[in-house]
Amino acid sequence: MQIDPVVLFFLLGLGAGLARSDLKLPSALYETLSVFLLLAIGIKGGLELAKQPFLAILPQALLVLLMGFLIPLLIYPLLRWRLPQVDAASIAAHYGSVSVVTYAVGVAYLVRQGVSHESQTTLFLVLLEMPALVVGVVLARLGRSGETSSAAHGWGKLLHEVLLGKSMVLLLGGLAIGALAGPDGIKPLDKLYLDLFKPVLTLFLLEMGLVVAGKFGILRREGLFLAAVGIILPLLLSWVGIGFGLMMGLSTGGVTILGILAASASYIAAPAAMRMAVPQANPALSLGAALGITFPFNLLVGIPLYHRFAAFVTGA
Amino acid sequence: MIFHTRTLLTIVTEAALENDLVELFHARKLRGWTIVEARGKGDHGEQHGSFDANHNIQIELIADSAAAEQLAETIQQKFGGDFALVQWLSDVRVLRAEKF
Numbered sequence: 001m002q003i004d005p006v007v008l009f010f011l012l013g014l015g016a017g018l019a020r021s022d023l024k025l026p027s028a029l030y031e032t033l034s035v036f037l038l039l040a041i042g043i044k045g046g047l048e049l050a051k052q053p054f055l056a057i058l059p060q061a062l063l064v065l066l067m068g069f070l071i072p073l074l075i076y077p078l079l080r081w082r083l084p085q086v087d088a089a090s091i092a093a094h095y096g097s098v099s100v101v102t103y104a105v106g107v108a109y110l111v112r113q114g115v116s117h118e119s120q121t122t123l124f125l126v127l128l129e130m131p132a133l134v135v136g137v138v139l140a141r142l143g144r145s146g147e148t149s150s151a152a153h154g155w156g157k158l159l160h161e162v163l164l165g166k167s168m169v170l171l172l173g174g175l176a177i178g179a180l181a182g183p184d185g186i187k188p189l190d191k192l193y194l195d196l197f198k199p200v201l202t203l204f205l206l207e208m209g210l211v212v213a214g215k216f217g218i219l220r221r222e223g224l225f226l227a228a229v230g231i232i233l234p235l236l237l238s239w240v241g242i243g244f245g246l247m248m249g250l251s252t253g254g255v256t257i258l259g260i261l262a263a264s265a266s267y268i269a270a271p272a273a274m275r276m277a278v279p280q281a282n283p284a285l286s287l288g289a290a291l292g293i294t295f296p297f298n299l300l301v302g303i304p305l306y307h308r309f310a311a312f313v314t315g316a
Numbered sequence: 317m318i319f320h321t322r323t324l325l326t327i328v329t330e331a332a333l334e335n336d337l338v339e340l341f342h343a344r345k346l347r348g349w350t351i352v353e354a355r356g357k358g359d360h361g362e363q364h365g366s367f368d369a370n371h372n373i374q375i376e377l378i379a380d381s382a383a384a385e386q387l388a389e390t391i392q393q394k395f396g397g398d399f400a401l402v403q404w405l406s407d408v409r410v411l412r413a414e415k416f
Binding site for chain 1: 330332353360371395397398399
């Protein structure tokens with residue numbers, strides 16, 4: 001099996017980082033690239049979404065939301081076996097929420113394999129971003145309302161943080177722009193937002209490789225348990241996504257995407273939200289697992305594997 | 317020209333706290349401060365500053381010594397337990413004392 005060139009850029013960054021090269025992308029560029037990717041994914045989804053009646057996909061959207069609430073509840077007890085309440089809750093929120101870049105690489109993989117998938121998966125991506133964060137905060141605060149740290153925020157501010165976080169605003173905004181403008185309206189912009197999407201993704205992945213290399217230090221300290229969490233959780237959760245995909249009657253491609261979304265862990269929205277909402281939790285643990293292990297695992301092994309799982313259960 | 321002695325409070329902490337701290341400064345009616353992005357190493361590990369969830373800020377703020385001390389105490393109590401936070405006070409000499 002040939003590795004997707006997109007993933008090779010990630011490996012380049014990872015290798016350069018591990019070899020302590022002085023390669024470093026300016027943080028302003030990283031910010032710009034992430035704004036671009038989020039907008040472009042939103043717009044692409046909006047274009048597709050405009051083609052179908054909203055009511056037809058409403059039941060699917062509700063099921064996806066349900067999955068978003070369910071995943072953290074499912075893994076919290078497992079994590080609680082070894083971890084304090086706040087850390088278990090924070091990691092549950094990271095894994096319940098999704099990674100936009102993992103999704104983008106997954107879609108690129110399916111396109112390369114010539115497997116089609118339902119166009120509403122971008123909407124699923126948006127819907128999955130938030131519920132787990134809310135559940136995570138509730139789990140972290142359960143039974144300890146009296147002793148929450150004075151630095152932790154009230155609910156109003158938290159919802160503001162979660163709903164108006166950068167990724168939500170850009171994804172939803174892109175979705176709305178794509179849907180309102182339609183294919184003809186987007187035409188003058190499609191060189192940048194559609195054609196250049198994959199080349200820009202490669203630059204972003206190069207930076208991600210460097211970031212992940214920087215996370216390996218945490219793994220050395222936190223050891224086997226974290227490594228196990230980072231590999232077992234996505235494998236387990238991919239089946240939850242695949243199950244929901246089957247329930248929704250999606251194609252093999254769609255089931256694969258849901259598996260990828262469920263298996264992926266957030267490393268942008270969730271860390272920011274959890275740091276504000278649950279400051280007692282150790283961010284090195286959750287970010288180390290989500291970014292240091294699960295992200296590269298999904299990129300290199302997970303995505304093709306979930307596709308096999310999906311093909312197996314859909315009989316494709 | 318006459319230089320007046322004031323107290324400089326320097327805060328190095330997580331970027332996640334920026335909004336909260338600025339709110340606190342406003343509430344205390346402080347008149348000015350400077351915030352810069354920072355990287356470095358401390359008890360909470362090395363911050364490379366290249367990644368959203370992983371960067372630090374450094375804040376400098378000049379006030380009279382009582383206000384600066386009280387502010388530093390409040391910040392320590394509120395955030396010192398859960399966040400990467402280092403603060404120090406130093407005497408500085410400024411022109412235009414009425415500004416601070």
